[in-house]
Amino acid sequence: MxxxxxxxxxxxxxxxxxxxxxxxxxxxxxxxxxxxxxxxxxxxxxxxxxxxxxxxxxxxxxxxxxxxxxxxxxxxxxxxxxxxxxxxxxxxxxxxxxxxxxxxxxxxxxxxxxxxxxxxxxxxxxxxxxxxxxxxxxxxxxxxxxxxxxxxxxxxxAGITTYSPLRHWQVGAGDKVGVVGLGGLGHMAVKFAKALGAHVVLFTTTPSKIADAKRLGADEVVVSKNPDEMAAHNGSFDFILNTVAAPHDLDAYTLLLKRDGTLCLVGVPDQPHPSPSVSALIFRRRSIAGSLIxxxxxxxxxxxxxxxxxxxxxxxxxxxxxxxxxxxxxxxxxxxxxxxxxxxxxxx
CATH class of the missing domain: 3.90.180.10 (Medium-chain alcohol dehydrogenases, catalytic domain)
Incomplete structure (x- = not known):
């Protein structure tokens, strides 16, 4: 012993x-x-x-x-x-x-x-x-x-939780990848997606995080509370990794996906997310998925x-x-x- x-x-x-x-x-x-x-x-x-x-x-x-x-x-x-x-x-x-x-x-x-x-x-x-x-x-x-x-x-x-879905969905050069949230998970997701060759867009509710997100490797930063900034990216993402561990509207992100794009959840809130809109999924064959470590x-x-x-x-x-x-x-x-x-x- x-x-x-x-x-x-x-x-x-x-x-x-x-x-x-x-x-x-x-x-x-x-x-x-x-x-x-x-x-x-x-x-x-x-x-x-x-x-x-x-x-x-x-x-x-x-x-x-x-x-x-x-x-x-x-x-x-x-x-x-x-x-x-x-x-x-x-x-x-x-x-x-x-x-x-x-x-x-x-x-x-x-x-x-x-x-x-x-x-x-x-x-x-x-x-x-x-x-x-x-x-x-x-x-x-x-x-x-x-x-x-x-x-x-x-x-x-934090590392494997973000690395695993990026690898499973084969993120690489030429892909446009979103990362939702710049915390312990999000900052690792930005680093990994950038190292894999993707064009990385960080979504944050906090404008003060813009400079740090770019320091970590984000090519663009979107303040998700700004509807015009969000709308400018409609239908353009191959993959979005959502790291936020609090309930929030997922539709805002599914609408940003291309046809066959995937929104992957890795943050685990203590209450459920609002149910996503089915139409936002079926009209572009978009997917919402999850990944565990x-x-x-x-x-x-x-x-x-x-x-x-x-x-x-x-x-x-x-x-x-x-x-x-x-x-x-x-x-x-x-x-x-x-x-x-x-x-x-x-x-x-």
């Missing part, structure tokens, strides 16, 4: 506080990781506040984990002590269903999420707001030495792509003692663009 220091929520209304527990003993296929950094995802707040209705307390959030391998089980072949590694949203799956066989573990009917998930070893999984973690090597990822480990942490959720193979592909293109997240590094104020700032969109916890602060 591995004694573990962490921060945990004990109820939907209580702040995160120091917490201690035991990680499982190393199995033959396990990797033990000393956690260096963990990103703060909006879903951590949804979960800790039980906004999705499935919370188990105490809860240790965190699924954007970067650390160093400190021990390996006897059957581990892909990692050695000292490797820089990552752990994302998944730490287990059935490994035998068609989704798992297709390297799409995120769609397995029996996934084991990194936190707030029934643990096959007993109890509930605890995440990366902690000083160490034990994970089956199949769900551990290599992080290139060329990537800043703190800025790489958000790639394990990515499989382990694709996540490694994404990390390698980031190393090749020097892509990381724009972050603000914080101490674990500041996590509750960070949650409040995330809700106010007061971060550019992802908080990352320096877990050295947990040991001090």
């Amino acid at each position: 591995h004694p573990t220091l962490a921060y945990a929520a004990h109820s939907p209304t209580s702040p995160l506080v120091p917490f201690q527990f035991q990680r499982r003993a190393l199995k033959p296929g396990d990797v033990h990781i000393n956690i260096l950094f963990c990103g703060v995802c909006h879903s951590d707040i949804h979960q800790a506040r039980d906004e999705w209705g499935n919370a188990a307390f105490p809860m240790v959030p965190g699924h954007e984990i970067v650390g160093k391998v400190s021990a390996v089980g006897s059957a581990v072949t892909r990692f050695k002590i000292g490797d820089t590694v990552g752990v994302g949203c998944l730490v287990g799956s059935c490994r035998i269903c068609s989704e798992c066989q297709d390297d799409l573990e995120q769609y397995c009917d029996n996934p084991v999420f990194t936190y707030n998930s029934p643990d096959p070893n007993g109890g509930t999984t605890y995440g990366g707001y902690s000083d160490n973690i034990v994970v089956d090597e199949h769900f551990v990822l290599h992080i290139a030495d060329s990537l800043d480990p703190a800025a790489a942490a958000p790639l394990l959720c 990515g499989g382990i193979k694709e996540t490694q592909e994404m990390l390698d792509f980031c190393a090749a293109h020097n892509i990381t997240s724009d972050i603000e590094l914080i101490a674990i003692q500041d996590i509750n104020s960070a949650f409040e700032r995330v809700l106010k969109s007061d971060v550019k663009y992802r908080f990352v916890i320096d877990l050295a602060s947990l040991r001090s």
Whole structure:
């Protein structure tokens, strides 16, 4: 067993506080990781506040984990002590269903999420707001030495959540791609779409974000509250990635799609979006789709792509003692663009 220091929520209304527990003993296929950094995802707040209705307390959030391998089980072949590694949203799956066989573990009917998930070893999984973690090597990822480990942490959720749909819908040179929202997900989507060769248009309700969107790689910025700016793009997009995690009118974006264009949703609001207009879809054979993170193979592909293109997240590094104020700032969109916890602060 591995004694573990962490921060945990004990109820939907209580702040995160120091917490201690035991990680499982190393199995033959396990990797033990000393956690260096963990990103703060909006879903951590949804979960800790039980906004999705499935919370188990105490809860240790965190699924954007970067650390160093400190021990390996006897059957581990892909990692050695000292490797820089990552752990994302998944730490287990059935490994035998068609989704798992297709390297799409995120769609397995029996996934084991990194936190707030029934643990096959007993109890509930605890995440990366902690000083160490034990994970089956199949769900551990290599992080290139060329990537800043703190800025790489958000790639394990925000990165793969935006990279996967861009790859699935084959975004590339010559495509006109929209990104809705410039937050933790949106800023990664802009970087990836630009690196893939697309013409990138960022949609924001906030004119003050225009300059930063262009710095990140957007070719154009549309203030979505301006109907004339929106109408100027009607019927022109091959693909739009909607990263906003709040209910809003989707018709405004489906009307911007070309024939056979797709609006893909990756933000998860705590209440449903208004039902879209059917006519906006059928008269141009447009589609509304969704995408959930990515499989382990694709996540490694994404990390390698980031190393090749020097892509990381724009972050603000914080101490674990500041996590509750960070949650409040995330809700106010007061971060550019992802908080990352320096877990050295947990040991001090």
